[in-house]
Structure formats: C-alpha cells, structure tokens
Amino acid sequence: MKRVITLAVGMAAVAACASGCGGSSSTTSLTPRSSAGATTASASASASTGSAATVRTASSPLGQILVDASGRTLYLFKADTGKTSTCDGSCAQAWPPQTTTGKPNSSGVTASLVGTSTRSDHSAQVTYNGHPLYYFAKDTKPGETNGQGLNEFGALWYVVSPSGNAVTTAASTSASPSASPSTGSTSGGAGY
Numbered sequence: 001m002k003r004v005i006t007l008a009v010g011m012a013a014v015a016a017c018a019s020g021c022g023g024s025s026s027t028t029s030l031t032p033r034s035s036a037g038a039t040t041a042s043a044s045a046s047a048s049t050g051s052a053a054t055v056r057t058a059s060s061p062l063g064q065i066l067v068d069a070s071g072r073t074l075y076l077f078k079a080d081t082g083k084t085s086t087c088d089g090s091c092a093q094a095w096p097p098q099t100t101t102g103k104p105n106s107s108g109v110t111a112s113l114v115g116t117s118t119r120s121d122h123s124a125q126v127t128y129n130g131h132p133l134y135y136f137a138k139d140t141k142p143g144e145t146n147g148q149g150l151n152e153f154g155a156l157w158y159v160v161s162p163s164g165n166a167v168t169t170a171a172s173t174s175a176s177p178s179a180s181p182s183t184g185s186t187s188g189g190a191g192y
Helices: 002-020 041-049 090-094
Strands: 054-060 063-067 075-077 105-107 114-118 124-128 155-160
Parallel strands (some): 054 105
Antiparallel strands (some): 075 155, 114 124
16 A cells, blocks of 8 residues: 555656646746756746746847846747747757746836747747747857857747847857846847
C-alpha cells in the first residue's frame, strides 16, 4: 500500500511539472533568464508568476530598441501575417514568444501600439505595432542582440524600434543596452 501511495504521489508530481514546465498550453510572463542553458525554461517557468509582460525601450548598438522589463531584447518575424504568429513548435523553442497574463505594461513606448494576439496554444502573445514579439534563445543575457538579421524558419528576424518597425541594420557589437528613461522618445535609433 505504501508503494502505491508513493507511486501515485510521484506521478502527480511529474504531471504537475509537465503542465507547468514547458507544456504548450501554459501562459507565460517575463522573468530574466538565470543561465545560458535556460533557453526556453525561463519563459515557461515564469507562468506561475501571473504578472503582465512589459514592453519598454533601451539603448543598444542598433539604436533604441524594444526590450522586456528585465532588458531582454524583443524581435519580430518577417514571416508573420499581421498579428498572427507563424512560429510554433521548434521555431518557438528557438524564438520563444513574449507572452502575458493580462494587459501588457508599457514604458517609454507608444502604449496604443502594445497589444496581444492569441497563439495556437491559446496563450496571449504580446504584439507591438501589429507584430508578435519574440525572444531569441541564444540571447543569454539582457541586452544581447544575437538574433538580429538571422534568416531562420523561412524568414528574417529583426529587433524592433520604438516606432514599431524592424531595425534592419547590423550592430557593430553585441553590447548590452542600457535602459532609457521612460520619456517616450523614439529618436536616435537606426531603422526608423
């Protein structure tokens, strides 16, 4: 009897982890990545926080770009059709969507450009100027822009300017951006 109870408790723990540890139906919010190996774990592990995502601006070698609350770079995918994401499965593992619980917050950006769209797994993905927003799994620290200009999963990936357009220039380095004040300024960046 003791063995059956132990087995049942163990199976319940595995099921709970499967549903909250990267299951396709989990809704996520933003938390910083804790290590280079946490490519998609940070997106799914943050589901339990239940907080709304944030979109803000930061200075970078590419000019002013969109980042999340912890300074992680946000990208758009040229294959997306309007607010509809075309990045699922292995694409979403390499390019995790920025998802939210509730209405996304904004700071230093045009609030009316921030919105959401429903993904195929029913999670709410943050959009900006009609573009679904993503992270790049190989950006292991806030401010990295390693995904800039990559051609993966059938189209190009770009960081996003505060005006909501793709920044199509290449950075001279992958230096970390610094947060800009919440002034709403959109000047000084390449690609707008």
